[in-house]
Amino acid sequence: MQFVTHEMRTPLTAIQGSSELITRYALPDEKRKQIAGTINAESKRLARMIETFLDVERLSAGEMDLKRDRFAASELVDQCVVRVRPIAQRKNIDIAIENVPGSDLTGDRELMEYAVYNLLTNAVKYSPPETRVTVSGSEARGAMRLWVEDQGIGMDKQEVRRIFERFYRTRKAEQTGEAGTGIGLSIVEQIVAQHGGSIVVDSTPGKGSRFTLILPKDGGQ
Numbered sequence: 410m411q412f413v414t415h416e417m418r419t420p421l422t423a424i425q426g427s428s429e430l431i432t433r434y435a436l437p438d439e440k441r442k443q444i445a446g447t448i449n450a451e452s453k454r455l456a457r458m459i460e461t462f463l464d465v466e467r468l469s470a471g472e473m474d475l476k477r478d479r480f481a482a483s484e485l486v487d488q489c490v491v492r493v494r495p496i497a498q499r500k501n502i503d504i505a506i507e508n509v510p511g512s513d514l515t516g517d518r519e520l521m522e523y524a525v526y527n528l529l530t531n532a533v534k535y536s537p538p539e540t541r542v543t544v545s546g547s548e549a550r551g552a553m554r555l556w557v558e559d560q561g562i563g564m565d566k567q568e569v570r571r572i573f574e575r576f577y578r579t580r581k582a583e584q585t586g587e588a589g590t591g592i593g594l595s596i597v598e599q600i601v602a603q604h605g606g607s608i609v610v611d612s613t614p615g616k617g618s619r620f621t622l623i624l625p626k627d628g629g630q
């Protein structure tokens with residue numbers, strides 16, 4: 410709870426401060442626009458945070474029913490990549506899709522999209538400009554592997570051990586200045602577990618990381 414309120418205080422303070430400025434002072438148009446932009450961005454950030462917190466709660470309380478959708482892995486990956494590309498372009502990061510199987514996965518499509526999207530945004534967030542992110546896949550013995558590889562800041566073994574803890578962020582991640590709450594991966598891990606799968610991380614500091622989802626094709630049933 411302490412962490413949650415602490416996390417929410419930052420955008421709230423920005424929203425309060427900015428709206429006060431606008432109401433109290435006669436400001437030039439340009440300045441007003443800039444402040445309105447801040448209010449908009451910070452309230453969106455707050456809304457995202459609340460959504461994510463709710464998802465964690467529903468999942469861990471078992472209140473969220475896993476749907477049993479059937480969807481092609483390649484189509485899921487394509488959609489996630491389309492969503493991440495604009496963010497990647499800002500850093501001139503190229504996202505490549507390699508050999509992702511077109512066959513079906515069974516499970517909650519929305520949650521799986523959350524998981525893959527999260528790995529992709531992390532790969533972009535924690536990589537320097539002008540690098541490459543690759544999504545690949547393979548299939549064997551009833552399981553599908555999907556992995557996201559980057560050429561980013563990487564992590565040492567001790568850090569990797571902790572990244573699925575809620576609110577944990579590596580020091581290097583903090584230093585990048587990229588916004589984050591440190592809860593995305595804890596949700597990804599829960600989603601994958603609910604589908605009877607697992608997640609494996611290989612990473613080298615300064616070189617890059619690879620996150621592999623191992624998913625039973627029948628969604629664990």
Ligand code: ADP
Nearest residue numbers: 531532535572578579582589590591592593594
């Ligand atoms: P957030 O990105 O909001 O901080 P996550 O739970 O998604 O939270 O990730 C937790 C931490 O794991 C990140 O803060 C970062 O330190 C580390 N991490 C995740 N993905 C990567 C990656 N691709 N490369 C390097 N570090 C990563």
